[in-house]
Amino acid sequence: MVAKYVMLADTTRCINCKACEVACRAEWDTPLGYSRDWVKEVEYVNAKGLPEVQLFPGRCQHCDDPPCVEVCPSGASWKRDDGIVLVDHAICSGCELCVPACPYDARWLNPVTNTISKCTFCQPRIDKGLQPACVDTCVGRALIFGDANDPNSEVSQLLKAKEWQKLVTDEVNIGPNHYYYTAGKAIPDTVMPKLNERHLSGTLMENIVNPLGTLGIGGMMAVFLGAGIKKLIDRRQDVSNKEGSHEQH
Structure with a gap:
């Protein structure tokens, strides 16, 4: 059976230690000022009138129906059978059409390579049987990665044991493969994906003139x-x- 790779993020275990971001930067030699993953802090006042903070680790969601692949004119953005969305840097023109197409703001133009960068679930490590660098270094075990098609995998067991949520809305529901456990708390709107008009292929093609x-x-x-x-x-x-x-x- 073909693998179906997913990432789980337990927000109750994340302490925003930045170990995942540092490990990712070291693994991929990411330029300063850019990051393939992040932890978003959301401050709010709870029902008791006390301030609280929710932490949401984020990265490319490796969607089932990724708009970044649909809009890429060169075919550089593509999705493997196991669900991992990748960028072929050999043919990526750096046109950035895929950047606004991503409702999770997970793509950016690398100023060193002039090609698009994003989280790849550390695909080279996965192919060697290793864990993504962020998961490997997460001190609180807030990040769990694995094959959801394997009933014996840790992610499969956890998906059954807890109530997980995805970052989806009525406007944006493209099958993200990143799950969040919040212990029943609602996910704030500031974390949810935002629909960009350029997701629509017709509008996108009308405005395709920009980079070149x-x-x-x-x-x-x-x-x-x-x-x-x-x-x-x-x-x-x-x-x-x-x-x-x-x-x-």
């Missing part, structure tokens, strides 16, 4: 197509080189 407006639509498509062709050629060359190396041995 001087080139026009045809020029943009040529750039994206050229990047894809170059990547295909590079892949074939790499395969050819490896085959030649095996033949010599």
